[in-house]
Amino acid sequence: MKRRQLIGAIATAAIGSAGCVSGLSSLVKTPAHTVSVYNLSEKRAREVEVSVRNSADEILFERSYAFSESVQASESETFPASDDPATVLVTVDGKRYERQWPASDCNGLSVWEGLDVKIFGKMDPERDVYTGGNCQTAYMGD
Numbered sequence: 001m002k003r004r005q006l007i008g009a010i011a012t013a014a015i016g017s018a019g020c021v022s023g024l025s026s027l028v029k030t031p032a033h034t035v036s037v038y039n040l041s042e043k044r045a046r047e048v049e050v051s052v053r054n055s056a057d058e059i060l061f062e063r064s065y066a067f068s069e070s071v072q073a074s075e076s077e078t079f080p081a082s083d084d085p086a087t088v089l090v091t092v093d094g095k096r097y098e099r100q101w102p103a104s105d106c107n108g109l110s111v112w113e114g115l116d117v118k119i120f121g122k123m124d125p126e127r128d129v130y131t132g133g134n135c136q137t138a139y140m141g142d
Contacts, residue, residue: 029139029140029141030080030081030139030140030141031080031081031112031138031139031140032078032079032080032081032112032138032139032140033052033060033061033078033079033080033081033082033085033112033113033114033115033138034076034077034078034112034114034115034134034136034138035050035052035061035063035076035077035078035079035114035115035117036073036074036075036076036077036114036115036116036117036134037050037065037073037074037075037117037119038072038073038116038117038118038119039065039067039072039073039119040072040118040119040120041119041120041121043069045066045067045068045069046065046066046067046092046093046119047064047065047066047067047092047093047094048064048065048066048067048090048091048092048093048117048119049062049063049064049065049089049090049091050062050063050065050088050089050090050091050115050117051088051089051090052079052085052087052088052089052101052115053085053086053087053089054082054084054085054086055084055086056084057087060079060080060082060084060085061077061079063077076114076136076138078138078139078140078141079140080140081112085101085113085115086100086101087099087100087101088100088101088102088115088117088131090117090119090129090131092119092129097129099129099131101113101115101133102115102131102132102133103133104133104134104135105135106133106135110137111135111136111137111138112135112136112137112138113133113134113135114133114134114135114136114138115131115132115133115134116130116131116132116133116134117129117130117131118130118131118132
């Protein structure tokens with residue numbers, strides 16, 4: 001009789017722990033890059049699209065934004081972290097600007113590179129679309 005009780009206890013523990021293991025897998029977080037876009041042209045509405053591509057020209061991130069006097073920023077949107085973001089394409093009011101993914105010194109910090117896009121003034125291509133990097137601890141779904 002003790003053998004049956006032992007087998008029953010083992011089976012119950014195994015079934016119960018299976019639920020715990022599946023519950024733990026939902027706690028595993030996927031690291032993410034962040035994208036923040038700021039319209040710094042005061043009181044000026046802008047239609048903006050930001051696309052991040054890898055070296056094979058595959059889209060890693062792409063979003064459109066409609067900025068107005070009341071909406072001037074979109075912060076910390078995420079896409080899965082990778083080693084290969086290469087190009088940033090920013091389209092502002094139909095005008096396209098291409099930049100390289102900014103180099104950030106995030107190595108060894110348990111953080112991932114992020115992207116800041118800042119849009120200024122009258123759209124001089126050399127001065128008015130800034131892309132810079134940052135280091136953040138971010139995960140998909142945060």
